[in-house]
Amino acid sequence: FPPCIKAVTVVDALAAEEPFRARGKVLVDAGWQALYAKDKAGQSGDAKQGKDDSVQELPDFQQGESNPHEPSLPQFKTSAPKRFNEATLLQLMETAGKTVTDEALKEALKEKGVGTPATRASIIEVLIQRQYVERKKKNLISTESGRGLISLIQDERLKSPELTGDWEFRLKQMERGEYDPVQFMTEVGDYTREILQCTSAKTVNPANLGACPICNAAVIRGKSAYGCSAWKQGCKFVLSVEQWGLSIQPELAREIFAHKRTLTPHPIEIDGRKLFATLSLDKKGQLGYAEAEVAKKEADQEALGVCPTCGGDIVAGGKAYGCSNWRNGCKFVIWKTMAQREISLEVAQQLLSAGTTETLSGF
Ligand SMILES: [Zn+2]
Ligand SMILES: [Zn+2]
Known part of the structure; x- marks a missing residue:
């Protein structure tokens, strides 16, 4: 059988001065496709593979011809961006939320990602455990308390993936000895103070802090x-x-x-x-x-030291060494496990008496 001959046509048309372009093929000689004659008309050959315009069959056009056209205006709906699933979220964590197509840039951003390849999956797990995110089928969907938390944080940087990415980057620099840890802590301290000031400045009006107890004026x-x-x-x-x-x-x-x-x-x-x-x-x-009434410590509980916040007794609990004044709102606590290291009773006592410890190995 002879080959099937098609003419590839590009039609540049003008309608109400707007340029349109249509691509398509015109069947010149069916050749071997004559064998498949019954599924002709747009369904034969390569037109089967897809509905896109490049393979539609066009009638014969003459150069410069002009005809009235009935425009068809099909309507579609835009769809919401796809939900994250584990894979797409992990990918975005690599670049701290930036969608990057350039490979070289992606490589550079990897140092500024959120987490490390070893920790990223568990970061997501923690979010699920704390019920900030839930798994629905394959998708990860934020919960009401997750969205609530984000809306509570006023400082935009604090909830941006960039800040985390930047800190990860500096941790890596420290690892290589390219960045001074003291410098880092100074910067974190400055930033923390800045956030606290901004937050209180936003919610408290210094020109009216309440009513005067004597005359009720501001x-x-x-x-x-x-x-x-x-x-x-x-x-x-x-x-x-x-x-x-x-x-x-x-x-x-x-x-x-x-x-x-x-x-x-x-x-x-x-x-x-x-x-x-x-x-x-x-x-x-x-x-x-x-x-305030100080909770009497249990008979078998021995005070490990004095609470640096309120002067109460520090006692050992199940997971932490805590202030016996917790019922009155003292939040002082030393967790028994910090940065994945056990804090022994001795170390806790040392912390309480000196306010600092010898540098612990493994941190
Ligand atoms: Zn007054
Ligand atoms: Zn206390």
Whole structure:
């Protein structure tokens, strides 16, 4: 049988001054395809392989011909971006969320990825364990608490994959001795302070921290004290920032002015004695304190040391060495396992007495 001959045609057309291009093939001589005559008309030969325009059959066109056309406007819907699955998420973690097609750039970004090849899969597992993400079929879908967490974090960098990627990069530099760990910690410290300031600045209004306990006018923040904005009218209410060794930050001040007391106990120091107390504000604007009831330690629990936050006793629990004042809100804790290393009783005691340890090997 003779070969099948088709003319490949490209039609450049103009409709209402908009250029259109159609590609297609015109069957010149069916040749061997005559054998398959019954599935002709667009379904024969290579047209079977796909519906794309490049193989559609076109009628004969003449150069410069012009005809009225009935435009067809098929409607499609755009679909939402595909959900991540394990594979696509792992891939994006490699480049800290950047979609990179350039291979060289991808290689450079790998050093700035989130996690390492050994830890990436377990990072996802932890997110699932903490119920920030759930697995549905093959997809990974954020949960309400996951999205809630992200929306709570105000600092954009803190939740960006870039920051994590950048820190991973610097850890690798440290590994190779190209970057000073002290420098890194200084930068992290600066950044942390910056975040804390921004967060409180966003939510606390220093020009109105609450109602004056004496006259109800707005309390404003001064340099070393909070004071009544109606001082020109003669209100003398002033509350020093420093109270019994406790520095009353604007958030706490707002809490005190709103409730006339602190909602949780705070560490203060009276005559050299550290204690845990709730602070209260009376109608004359005087701040008082009431020592919080300290949980009696269990008979068989021996105090390992003094809590650096509140002066309470540190006792050993199941997973951690913690402050016996936890019921009053003291959150001081030393986990028994830190950075995958056991913290022995001796090390915990050493930490509590000196505030630091000899450098531990393996960290
Ligand atoms: Zn006042
Ligand atoms: Zn404590």
